[in-house]
Amino acid sequence: MTLTPTSTAAVGVPHTRVEGPEKVTGSARYAGEVPFADLAHGWLVLSTVTRGRIRSVDSASALARPGVLAVLHHGNAPHVERDVGDATSAVFQHDRVPHRGWPVALVVAETPEQARETAETLAVEYDAEPHDTAFRADHPGAYVPPDGAHVAAAVRKGDLDAALAASAVLVDARYTTPEQHHNPMEPHAATARWDDGRLELIDSNQGAAWVQGGLARMFSLDPGAVRVRSEHIGGGFGSKGLRAHQVAAVMAATLLRRPVRVVLTRRQMFSLAGYRSPTVQRVRLGAGPDGHLRALEHQGLNPTSTVHEFTEPAAATGRVLYAADAHHTAHRLVRLDVPSPTYMRAPGEAPGSFALECALDELAARLGLDPIDLRARNEPALGPVSGLPFAGRQLLDCFREGAARFGWAGRDPRPGLRREGPLLLGTGTAAACFPAGAGPSTAAVTAEADGTFTVRITAADIGTGARTALTLIAADALDVPPGRVRVRIGDSDFGPASIAGGSTGTRSWALAVTTAARDLREQLVPGAAPPPEGITARADTAAALAALPARERHSYGAQFAEVAVDTGTGEIRVRRLLGVFAAGRIVNPLTARGQFVGGMTWGLSMALHEEAARDPLSGAPVGPDLAGYHFAAHADVPAIEAHWLAPPEDDDDPVGIKGIGEIGIVGTAAAIANAVWHATGVRHRDLPLRPDRVLGATLGADAGGLGG
Template sequence: MTTTTATTAVTGAVGTSHTRIEGVAKVTGAARYAGELPFADLAHGWLVLSTIARGRVREIEADPVLRMPGVLAVLHHGNAPRVDADYVGMLGRPDPIAEAFQHDRVPFMGWPVALVVAETSEQAREAAEALVVHYEQEPHDIAFSAGRPGTYTPDGEGMRTEKGDLEAQLAASAHVVDAEYSTPEEHHISMEPHAATARWDNGRLEVVDSNQGSTWVADELAKLFSLDPSSVRVLSEHVGGAFGSKGLRIHQILAVMAATTLDRPVRVVMTRRQMFSLAGYRSPTAQRVRLGADPEGRLLAFDHQGHNLSSTVHEFVETSAAFGRPMYAADAHHTVSRVVRLDVPTPTYVRAPGEAPGSFAVESAIDELAEKCGVDPIALRVRNEPAVGPVSGLPFSSRNLLACFDEGARRFGWADRDPRPGLRREGRWLLGTGTAASAFPVLVAPSSAAVTAEADDTFTVRITAADVGTGARTALTLIAADALAVTPERVRVRIADSDFGPAMVAGGSMGTRSWGWAINLAARELREKLVPGGQIPPEGITARADTNEVVAALSQKERHSFGAQFAEVAVDTATGEVRVRRLLGIFAAGRIVNPLTARSQFVGGMTWGLSMALHEEAVRDQASGGLVSPDLAGYHVAANADVPDIEADWVADPDEDDPVGIKGIGEIGIVGTAAAIANAVWHATGVRHRTLPIRPDRVLLAGAGHGEAARA
């Protein structure tokens, strides 16, 4: 037995920079991901996806494939195990793709129609590519536009807000902006593909997976397969990116089906091309923003209408119209979300869902209003800074947006900016600068954690958190160390095992906040159990806690992270190329746990925002209903050479009313970046671009058409 020293005071770890605990293991290859772990007697499943966009599967010629070397099974709607998707999970009812192989309907191109299982991955792939599937094809419709037939406003909270007489305030306005903005279909492109291995072990289903929440996936699988929740275990120790795509997906479901059918472990890994159909994506948006202001630029009217598409089988809303609700005061404040159902895969959450495309529209429109009013864009934002939530009426827990603009403007040299567009030239390049605001809600969800004082004078934390590449494992170690008043070296954090109990997923920028809260409570209870100088038994001393009650008791305030984005661009007038020379983001994001990984998260989000502004665009072929090039050769993302100078930092953002002070940083970096770049392109050229991405051909057309083409 060891004497505990848990109450010895040490210097606080939170707020100091620490390299990732698992960093060396990842860069040396020692860290194993879901598709790499060895299993005895492992079989491999390969997905077969539909080649039509709408219709039925008429026949599957499985017999020739079953005679191919190594093939063990061909699962399809005629022979697959039954599942029950009539349930409500963490995010509501599951996408009906969870019912794959339960019927012969095909609702979009890329719908899973079969799984070929073989002894090796190569054999499974060869057989899957040889499988002949006959279809009864029907006409499909994938044409998306605002207000097209079939568009509707979904039911549910937050789909529409109305305050004040909008039309009257617009009529009374001295300055009006009425513009339409659009963003394309965008994809997560996680570095690690979706992978899952399922096996039965002594009556328990065990799934090793790449996901954002092991408890979440375990609960969904238990419901789908009508299993006792305690008989399902999901593990996901290392995840190579997620961004909203790695929840319940078809690869886990089919791995379980195949493992049950064959009574041996089965692994299913999506290919990159399959991920474009099966991992979700950000819906294209068509947005209309109307702003009305008095002669000094004070907003009288704010109206934001957001449109997105979803599949015919499941409703998903890209809530772009929600972005402006906490941002600007206006006498009349209206927002609405609208959806149209088409023969396409179901969209899903993508980093900063709603806020990323919504900020492009709103922050571009604010810049246009500043131009009309003859007011500096930052000064206009200051003029319309709300005292309370513009729609909710709730007080802000903290709101340091203007401090972000002050600090950002100082660092960026904003005071020296000539507001007139199209004047700065450097050889063939036109130069411009732009800015935009960022915001993302601060959320929290109940979680549970256990902390054990070990006999060797260390501490073990067990929590079903997920580290999707953010550095969460390291951040939680620092939080636990401070809660226990010990050094981080004495703390080991174990995560991503559903047996550890329920916990919030890594999503909505609320993971670290939710998990840290639970760890703090458990550590506090453990310290009360420990007696200074007392003995630790060989099995250790454990304390458990959950945050259900304390989360429910959180005060009614509006909580957001805020930020100010700044961009400098150069535009080649001969080729239409846009190059971003500088990006600066200053954020007010509460308590920063690990400055090293926090800065990485901000910079990563800003880089994605640049990618959104200039590169990313998935295009669907109207004739086939499928994507033109579902791969990284045709879907362009920003590379290192696209970001020569990028800097992220933060201002102090204390929240005296918050028990943890952590606000979340995963999402906010991308918010506003595309608008800042688009505003900088206007400053460089004098032409507004309201359609993303700002491609060279659009720049050239806009210049030739005196700006009209940019609005197309």
């Protein structure tokens, strides 16, 4: 085969999505659209009590209805292993109801209409029990959880009390963030079938190998006897792992020996797909007159369910950002009779940065320092808690570039002075950071007889453009044009690989693809054509990742916002958002900008709109749909600018990619809240910044109107 070197690199040049034509023409099949012969449809029945036991399920009446094939419940469902990952997926294993909206049965019928109608009329009787769904800061059941796989529950360095006592200026404030829901464009959907003794699942998920392994363990199957495919995915944001609908579909397919599809409704997703838990956070900062941080304390509290323990690590972001003589951060949980929260875009960092970055802004005002200057004075040389060296930390560079682009110089720091008629104007800023991890992955690259190359890797493109990014990465590693590369993803048969989560996907997969592609180049003989079956090279990155030196590796960013606050209505309009990011090597500027801007838009939505409510008596979600759950619409989003910095040379990093999926949302809500203070002179510590809160806080602080 002849390898003709390309004149320019593909990585770093804007490229449209390789699957774009399929998506805009509708030929791309999502999990709920793939056709199957003899397909049956399942519909989940969710509990209508908040806590208790199932007394009976009237399956006989349901089975007498037209088209109904089966009713699965705790009395007849197959046994599964319950201690596999998130236990919320182990459905129909007992008669207990741990929260309202818990799956109690699955109706399977010939058509989705028959299944839904029967499910909505299925008679289920319960023995209800007293429940507790009220999350509050003084809940007596709060406890410190054990350290998790991704974050330590508590980290302490130095004498906090002594450092606070020695501080000239103190900030001690409580912040709250509400429950928020993922709501990806494509609802969760799965189709299960048995094919020649092998279980196959067509699914919408963030990691086919992840779901494959979970199903194999739950159903006591050899991993090779399970295949999971997820070619096109319409968003995930942390919600699309192993969940109840996939397990229920497998149960039904096993019973009926025909394909069974289960699709969640938007309302069901509010109970079954996880969510960002609400938080109560306390931040205490103590500084000397020069702004040097003597004390940094950040405590986070969030509810978890009684089924699966989940920590929203809101206090962890400070462990990376700022140096302090005493550095104490901790998380606590409260078990409630509510659905299980889970990972949601920038878990921990999104709500945690709101509290910490607002507290830093307040400290800067009390010290009479510019907020950027205060951060510069507390820039650490090493990890503030870990002591590890940084890998390309460029936080202050982001602030310098952002300040220049935003026009920060000459800003009058005094609040409540800029007016346009009834509007008060203000600007604010905040820092952003997010871990840049990587997981072991395998990849195979084949030189085909026709002169093209096929990449196979169990990656997941959840809308981020990962398929396109891997095409460009493979093309550069092979030194061929991108048009000669075809990337196949979303199939567990391609081998284990990292998930699309935690901003680790492209970084993890890129190393595997690059390694396999370079190995393949060494096998090719110039001028010789490969055999009809092609030549394949494979790579496994586990050893390479284990050999990397211990360093504190993160993406960084600086967020800037300008707001206008209406003194008559309390309405906040964000006029400008600008973010500058240091996120390593940018593979595809076109899709990267979309990720940054999308994250910042979500941060705006978090600041002003998103707030899921629960009935105080039953704990049931109120308005669990896209009409009742408010988020930013086109009219709410101003012109948003996203820029990035060139990365420094890093000989220890084999790919130079850090991840961009989540850094955009971090710090945005804080920048907006800080801008609202600058406009009005009133601090807001509870999200979202609703008009009633703006007016209420202002009337309490100043009866004469916003800002005096």
